Amino acid sequence: MPLVGTRDVTPLGPLSPLLPSFETPHWELRGATVLQVMYELEEEGMLSLLPPALHPTIPPTVLFNVTSVPDSPAGPFTLAEVRVGCRSAARPRAFLVRGYTDSAGASTELRTHWGYPVGEAAVVLRKGYDRVHAIVEVDGRTILDVALMNPEPISGGDVQYLANMNLARVDRNGSELLRLVQVDPDFVFHRADRGTPRLLAFEADAWGIDGAVPYFPISASVTTCDITMPQIRYLVDPAKPPLQAIETVGRS
Amino acid sequence: MKFGIFYEISVPRPWERETEYEVYQNCLEQVRLADELGFDQVWAVEHHFLEEYSHCSAPEIFLTACAMQTKNIRIGRGIVVCVPQFNNPIKAAEVAATMDLVSGGRLEFGTGRSATWTELGGMGADPDETKKTWDEWVRIIPKMWTQERFGYQGRAFSMPTRAVLPKPYQKPHPPMWVAVTSPGTELDAADRGMGSLGLTFGGFSEQDKKIAEYRRRIKYCDPVGSFVNEQVNTVNFLFCHEDDEYGTKTGLRLSGTFNYLAEQLLAARQAYPSRSYPNLGLLPALRREATAPAVGQIPEGLAIGNPDRIIECIRKWEAVGVDRINFLLNAVETVPQEQVLASLRLFAKEVMPKFQKQPAGASAAGGA
Numbered sequence: 001m002p003l004v005g006t007r008d009v010t011p012l013g014p015l016s017p018l019l020p021s022f023e024t025p026h027w028e029l030r031g032a033t034v035l036q037v038m039y040e041l042e043e044e045g046m047l048s049l050l051p052p053a054l055h056p057t058i059p060p061t062v063l064f065n066v067t068s069v070p071d072s073p074a075g076p077f078t079l080a081e082v083r084v085g086c087r088s089a090a091r092p093r094a095f096l097v098r099g100y101t102d103s104a105g106a107s108t109e110l111r112t113h114w115g116y117p118v119g120e121a122a123v124v125l126r127k128g129y130d131r132v133h134a135i136v137e138v139d140g141r142t143i144l145d146v147a148l149m150n151p152e153p154i155s156g157g158d159v160q161y162l163a164n165m166n167l168a169r170v171d172r173n174g175s176e177l178l179r180l181v182q183v184d185p186d187f188v189f190h191r192a193d194r195g196t197p198r199l200l201a202f203e204a205d206a207w208g209i210d211g212a213v214p215y216f217p218i219s220a221s222v223t224t225c226d227i228t229m230p231q232i233r234y235l236v237d238p239a240k241p242p243l244q245a246i247e248t249v250g251r252s
Numbered sequence: 253m254k255f256g257i258f259y260e261i262s263v264p265r266p267w268e269r270e271t272e273y274e275v276y277q278n279c280l281e282q283v284r285l286a287d288e289l290g291f292d293q294v295w296a297v298e299h300h301f302l303e304e305y306s307h308c309s310a311p312e313i314f315l316t317a318c319a320m321q322t323k324n325i326r327i328g329r330g331i332v333v334c335v336p337q338f339n340n341p342i343k344a345a346e347v348a349a350t351m352d353l354v355s356g357g358r359l360e361f362g363t364g365r366s367a368t369w370t371e372l373g374g375m376g377a378d379p380d381e382t383k384k385t386w387d388e389w390v391r392i393i394p395k396m397w398t399q400e401r402f403g404y405q406g407r408a409f410s411m412p413t414r415a416v417l418p419k420p421y422q423k424p425h426p427p428m429w430v431a432v433t434s435p436g437t438e439l440d441a442a443d444r445g446m447g448s449l450g451l452t453f454g455g456f457s458e459q460d461k462k463i464a465e466y467r468r469r470i471k472y473c474d475p476v477g478s479f480v481n482e483q484v485n486t487v488n489f490l491f492c493h494e495d496d497e498y499g500t501k502t503g504l505r506l507s508g509t510f511n512y513l514a515e516q517l518l519a520a521r522q523a524y525p526s527r528s529y530p531n532l533g534l535l536p537a538l539r540r541e542a543t544a545p546a547v548g549q550i551p552e553g554l555a556i557g558n559p560d561r562i563i564e565c566i567r568k569w570e571a572v573g574v575d576r577i578n579f580l581l582n583a584v585e586t587v588p589q590e591q592v593l594a595s596l597r598l599f600a601k602e603v604m605p606k607f608q609k610q611p612a613g614a615s616a617a618g619g620a
Contacts, residue, residue, distance in 0.1 A: 001265070001509075001584070002304065002516045038523055040373070057518045058303050058370055090515035092522055158525040194525050218373060219524045 002058075002087070005050025009167055009238050012097060012208065013178045017111035017118075018169045019232075022249045024113045027229035029069045031190075035125060035132050035222045036161065037064040037146050037197045039214035041084075049209050050095055051238035053180065053245035054086040054165065061085030062214050063094050063162065064146045064199070066134035068125040069106075069227075077106035078123040079116075080136045080144060082207040083164065088182070089242045094162040095180070097208030100136055100143075114229065115168030115181035117208075132195070132222045138206060145201035148193070148220035156189020159221050165236060172235075172247075179247070180236035183229075191224040253570050253607040255599075256293030256328065257286050258487055258578035261308035262513060264585055272307055278589045280317060282581060285593055287322035289600035293360060294318050295328030295449075295578050300338070301374045304584055305513045312347050319355035327355055328578075330449060331362035331431040334389035335382050337375040338366065341389045341409055342416055345396040349420040357421040362449050363390050364431030369523035379526045384408065390428065390444060394477040397425040424478035429485065434530060442466045445475030450486040455552045456572050459486070463573040483575045488555045490579035491587065492599040496558035502587060503556020510583035555579060559602035566607065 039062050041049075046060040065081045079101045083094035100121035101107045110116035122137040132151060136144040163184035170179045197220035204212040235247040263275045283294050296314050299306035308314065315327040329351070332344045352359035365382035366372055372379050385408045392409070396402045396416040403413030420426055429449040430441040441448045448466055450459075463484050470482050489507045493499030521529040553569065555562045555577070569577060581592050 002513065003265075055516060058301070058516065059373070059518070061518070061523065085518075087516055090512050092515075154525055155527060158521065158527055158530070160522055160525070162522075192525070216373075218369065221525050 002055045003047060004052050004242060005054050005056065005086075006047045007049060007051050009051045009097075009178060012167060013169060015098075015117070016168050016178065017115055018176070019112065019115050019181065020171065022170075022232045024229065024231050025073065025109075027072060029072050029227040029229070031070050032225055032227050033068040033125060033127060033222065034161070034225060035064075035066045035134050035146070035148060035220070036159075037148060037199065037220045038062070038085075038218040039064075039197065039199060040216035040218060042213040042215050045211035045213065048211055049084045050086055051180070053236045053238045053240055053242055054088055054093070054095055055242060057085040057087065061218065062209075062212055064134075064144065064202075065161075066123065066125045066136075066146070067227075072106060074105040074109045075103060077101050077103035078125050079106070079110070079118065080121070080123045080134065081164075082144065082202075082209065083162070084209060084212065085162065086165070087242070088165060088180075088236055089246060092162050093165045093182070095165045095167075097167050098206070100138070111168075114183045114232065115166040115170070116164075116183070117167050127222070132193075141203070141206075142201045143203040143206035145199075147198045147200065148195035148222050149198055151193035151195040151222060154192050154194045154221070156192040156223055156225065159189065159192050159223055161185075161187060167238070170235060178238060180238050181232055182234040182236065183232070185230055186228040187223075188226040189223050190226070193222050195220050195222070253566065253574070254292040254576040255604060256291055256295060256326075256576060256578040257282065258330070258580050259294070259296040259308060259314070260299065260306040260580070260583075261296070261314070262305055262510070262582070262584045263307045265304060275307070275585060276314070278582075278585070278592075279314070280321060281589070282592060282596065283318045283325065284321050285596055287325040289596060290604060291325055291596075291600070293326040293328050293576070293578065295330035295360070295362070297330055298333050298338075300371045302368065302370060302517060305517060312351060316351055316354060319351065319358060324358075326358045326360055327351065328360040328429075329362050330360075330429070331364035333366050334363050334386040335365055335372075335375070335377045336385060336408065337377040338371075341393055342396065342411065344389070345393045345416050346418070348393075348426065349397060349418045352420040352422055352426055353418055359420065359422065359426040360429060361426045362429040362431055363446075367433055367520055367529065369518045369520050372520055373523070379520050379524045380528050381408065383528050390430075390446070391476045394425050394428065398478055427481040427483070428477050429481065438462050438466045439469055442469035443473050445470060445473040445477065445480035445482075447481040447483040447485060450484065456568055459569075459574070460572040467573065484573060485576040485578060486569065486574050488553070488569075488577050488579055490562075490581055490595060490599060491556045491591075492559060492562055492595045492603065494558060494598065496561055499557040500550055500561070502591070503554060504550070506580075506583055506586050507551065507554060507556070509586045510580060513583060559598060562599065562603050563606050566603065570607070
């Protein structure tokens with residue numbers, strides 16, 4: 001049967017956000033810009049990047065996503081994520097260990113309600129006619145510099161975004177447990193472009209995925225879209241085998 | 253209704269020295285038995301790099317071995333990837349003609365374009381181009397077979413005039429098929445006068461609509477070959493057992509395992525946004541429809557269980573207009589070989605006689 005990850009994510013627990021409940025506010029994020037760049041990863045780190053609950057994609061992949069939101073209940077923000085492509089049992093997903101936003105308010109909301117393991121950083125998304133360029137800096141250090149070159153229009157229907165598996169702590173029956181929180185927003189696309197992916201700087205350890213070596217460009221897209229943040233419906237126990245790991249979130 | 257068997261050749265980990273050898277030998281043993289039992293056709297895919305799911309990257313070799321070990325069963329190249337980074341149209345025509353000659357005119361020629369980034373990226377193919385190169389190849393390959401000399405100047409392929417040799421044994425040429433995974437490809441098949449080689453499962457109602465439209469459209473086709481191959485070929489799982497409960501349980505394990513492996517593939521559209529691979533074109537997603545029913549239910553249309561259940565199932569497929577069914581017999585050796593063989597024997601004894609048997613290829617206007 002398919003390979004599974006070998007990573008013990010327990011040491012990441014203290015840094016992971018805590019969801020006090022599974023109640024989520026209704027967030028509609030209109031007019032967002034989403035840059036997504038996808039690379040293949042060198043296979044040496046394929047299993048060590050993922051917990052046992054997740055299968056790696058074949059070939060292993062990493063997704064760089066930078067989302068600029070002009071307005072939200074927490075104000076405007078830009079979110080940067082570096083996610084490892086995977087399968088949760090049979091479903092395509094992307095595993096997020098650490099991300100960054102440029103807004104303390106948005107960071108708190110994303111951590112508290114959807115389990116995004118994000119911290120603050122200088123996150124910039126610049127949209128030009130010849131390129132769309134994103135840079136993330138922490139303490140003056142560039143930890144991500146990624147771009148889409150030569151954008152050409154495509155259909156929004158051709159773009160697919162994978163649901164997140166956010167590493168977070170949750171309350172399950174009175175116990176605080178480390179779980180992967182499935183976050184699968186709805187997207188309504190207004191515009192989409194595809195271009196050539198370019199990765200100019202990437203520090204894997206700053207994203208909690210030491211050993212991830214992107215080496216082969218796959219694709220780059222940028223969209224303008226409305227995003228509706230979802231309710232939390234599924235959790236995954238990162239330590240269990242994929243078919244035994246999925247938990248449903250009950251609601252009263 | 254004609255029956256065949258269909259191979260992805262999935263190989264379980266760990267891949268030790270004997271693992272692939274044993275799987276291939278098991279497949280060949282199944283093909284020999286299927287031929288003896290009166291199955292009409294054996295198909296084998298062309299896939300590359302699809303770990304566990306399919307270790308069948310050289311189907312022309314496997315199928316030639318099948319032909320050499322059998323007498324009657326037709327051999328289905330299912331499919332030739334019509335993308336220049338995978339194959340070359342001249343070589344594809346030559347290999348197919350040779351297979352047809354050495355098999356004594358038993359070749360069925362399937363065409364397609366690959367659907368995973370794992371393969372397209374691995375081969376360095378442009379996903380935007382695959383539909384276009386497929387369309388060009390399916391028009392020129394039959395001409396290479398039927399014209400003494402052939403020359404061509406096209407969009408993605410050109411060649412000066414040469415004799416492409418050998419020529420197929422079947423005249424004017426073997427029946428041509430299109431692998432149908434993306435919605436709408438069955439109409440591409442119809443418009444070109446090609447057989448629809450369904451590689452997804454789908455339910456009866458979904459297939460009913462598709463087949464009806466295929467039949468309607470093919471009447472107005474511009475055939476790429478020398479004859480119209482109006483046939484609908486579909487894929488199913490097979491596990492036939494006297495004990496219905498055991499048969500369905502084992503069959504569900506087979507289909508579930510296969511589906512789980514299929515879902516692990518990195519589909520082209522998941523990696524590379526392209527109109528060439530539309531949203532609903534995911535092969536795993538379509539397979540899921542038929543293999544992930546509500547808990548405790550048997551998916552609609554699967555040929556698993558006892559002979560009575562399978563007969564009823566096939567009658568429904570027959571009623572919606574399917575001409576041929578190809579059965580997947582195993583997935584990563586989930587079912588022990590002796591049970592696979594017993595399932596084939598029981599199917600041949602109890603199920604096949606219930607359906608009128610015609611020589612394979614008879615409904616094609618040619619290809620004999």
